[in-house]
Amino acid sequence: MNTRTNPIALGLLCLGLLFSCKQEPKDDTPWVSLFDGESFNGWTQLGGEANYTIRDNSVVGTTVSDTPNSFMTTDKMYGDFILELDYLVDSTMNSGIQIRSNSYPHYMDGRVHGYQIEIDPSDRAWSAGIYDEARRGWLNPMTSNPEAQKAFKQNDWNHYRIEAIGDTIKTWINDVPAAHLIDDKTSQGFIALQVHSIYGDNTEGTEIIWKNIKILTDSLSKYSRSTPIQPIITKNALGVDEAKKGWKMLWDGETTNGWRGARLDEFPEQGWEINDGVLTVLSSGGAESAAGGDIVTKELYGDFELMVDFKITEGANSGIKYYVDTDINKGPGSSIGLEYQILDDERHPDAKLGNHDGSRTISSLYDLIQADPNKHVNPIGEWNTAHIISKDGHVEHWLNGMKVLEYERGSEAYKKLVSESKYVQWPNFGESEKGHILLQDHGDKVSFKNIKIKPITKD
Numbered sequence: 092m093n094t095r096t097n098p099i100a101l102g103l104l105c106l107g108l109l110f111s112c113k114q115e116p117k118d119d120t121p122w123v124s125l126f127d128g129e130s131f132n133g134w135t136q137l138g139g140e141a142n143y144t145i146r147d148n149s150v151v152g153t154t155v156s157d158t159p160n161s162f163m164t165t166d167k168m169y170g171d172f173i174l175e176l177d178y179l180v181d182s183t184m185n186s187g188i189q190i191r192s193n194s195y196p197h198y199m200d201g202r203v204h205g206y207q208i209e210i211d212p213s214d215r216a217w218s219a220g221i222y223d224e225a226r227r228g229w230l231n232p233m234t235s236n237p238e239a240q241k242a243f244k245q246n247d248w249n250h251y252r253i254e255a256i257g258d259t260i261k262t263w264i265n266d267v268p269a270a271h272l273i274d275d276k277t278s279q280g281f282i283a284l285q286v287h288s289i290y291g292d293n294t295e296g297t298e299i300i301w302k303n304i305k306i307l308t309d310s311l312s313k314y315s316r317s318t319p320i321q322p323i324i325t326k327n328a329l330g331v332d333e334a335k336k337g338w339k340m341l342w343d344g345e346t347t348n349g350w351r352g353a354r355l356d357e358f359p360e361q362g363w364e365i366n367d368g369v370l371t372v373l374s375s376g377g378a379e380s381a382a383g384g385d386i387v388t389k390e391l392y393g394d395f396e397l398m399v400d401f402k403i404t405e406g407a408n409s410g411i412k413y414y415v416d417t418d419i420n421k422g423p424g425s426s427i428g429l430e431y432q433i434l435d436d437e438r439h440p441d442a443k444l445g446n447h448d449g450s451r452t453i454s455s456l457y458d459l460i461q462a463d464p465n466k467h468v469n470p471i472g473e474w475n476t477a478h479i480i481s482k483d484g485h486v487e488h489w490l491n492g493m494k495v496l497e498y499e500r501g502s503e504a505y506k507k508l509v510s511e512s513k514y515v516q517w518p519n520f521g522e523s524e525k526g527h528i529l530l531q532d533h534g535d536k537v538s539f540k541n542i543k544i545k546p547i548t549k550d
Contacts, residue, residue: 122305141286149302152286162283170279181297186210189283198492216240219269228332242267271320342542359383374536387527394547407535409433414526430457454490462495
């Protein structure tokens with residue numbers, strides 16, 4: 092028998108052994124698992140009634156007809172983190188990963204809202220894009236990132252990496268850089284696995300499966316990755332869906348374009364400051380219009396929706412007025428119009444004053460109608476969002492996603508309120524078809540940003 096060794100075969104054998112012994116670099120990241128593979132300990136389902144089960148150490152979400160979006164949410168809240176997970180989704184489904192999301196009684200009766208990292212197996216291919224669930228809609232779609240769109244694997248496992256650090260959110264799909272968003276709307280919230288609602292002819296019982304769900308919350312700068320993707324910056328800018336719905340920026344975040352002093356042809360030379368995308372009325376000791384004075388839009392508006400982010404300082408007083416007429420009340424003081432009150436209710440004496448009890452508190456219709464006392468106000472130094480809707484005489488004031496009052500302009504009830512107030516001296520007060528939008532200088536430091544309006548055309 093020939094026992095002579097073939098040197099070529101021996102070389103190939105050694106080469107094969109070398110490669111088989113070569114190991115992948117060890118991941119020394121101190122990951123923490125969010126799912127134990129056996130139970131939903133640490134998780135709670137919110138929203139709709141989709142089925143969530145556990146199979147093979149994975150979370151399985153199954154669609155159910157005629158139920159809202161469903162969310163399996165972490166009980167723990169997370170601010171800054173790096174999250175990785177794998178998922179396998181039915182080709183007909185739409186889903187997502189919620190991050191920094193919340194559910195509050197005051198916000199749409201507890202509706203889950205916040206950033207969603209999209210899972211989109213459709214031809215649109217926006218997987219790993221960033222959507223703002225139950226708020227602004229699309230913030231970072233994948234329209235300008237074809238490489239990320241091609242990275243999704245149909246009918247196979249996909250891997251996501253999500254970094255949320257400070258005001259920056261970055262995503263990767265199968266190690267391909269996808270989204271890069273700079274947005275400071277929400278700094279903390281739960282993580283959730285979404286099963287999207289289905290209606291009509293959509294097939295019930297389709298599945299999405301998640302596994303290897305792990306998170307890192309410490310030493311993030313050490314493990315954070317850079318990305319070549321240019322960031323989308325949302326401050327003082329419209330989202331994709333907002334633009335489609337007819338919203339327009341009322342302030343560009345950089346200049347005084349579109350605004351003037353309420354008693355001036357141009358913007359005040361003092362009393363107001365623009366810095367880092369924030370418009371601030373400076374303190375002048377609490378004397379109304381003592382420095383720069385109120386500012387108004389150069390354009391007039393009829394029916395509209397208006398949204399403004401505002402931040403107050405301790406003891407501050409200000410307001411957002413609408414249907415303002417700058418041609419009346421020629422004397423000193425603010426121009427006259429309906430006012431969405433901005434106030435530090437805890438410290439300013441006006442909170443206990445007013446023609447009607449509580450009608451000078453934050454988000455009230457100043458001196459006429461008190462806002463819901465159960466409203467949610469963010470603490471001093473944090474941003475709040477005012478939302479005013481005026482259509483066909485019906486007006487609503489919203490604060491941080493909660494409707495706090497509504498009334499009918501020109502109704503008998505409205506006219507009675509006016510007749511009992513200081514506004515009685517101005518005929519047909521607040522009933523103009525059009526007017527300016529006004530930001531008030533009441534002598535206290537108050538800041539504004541993300542000022543946007545959607546004019547409503549008559550049907």
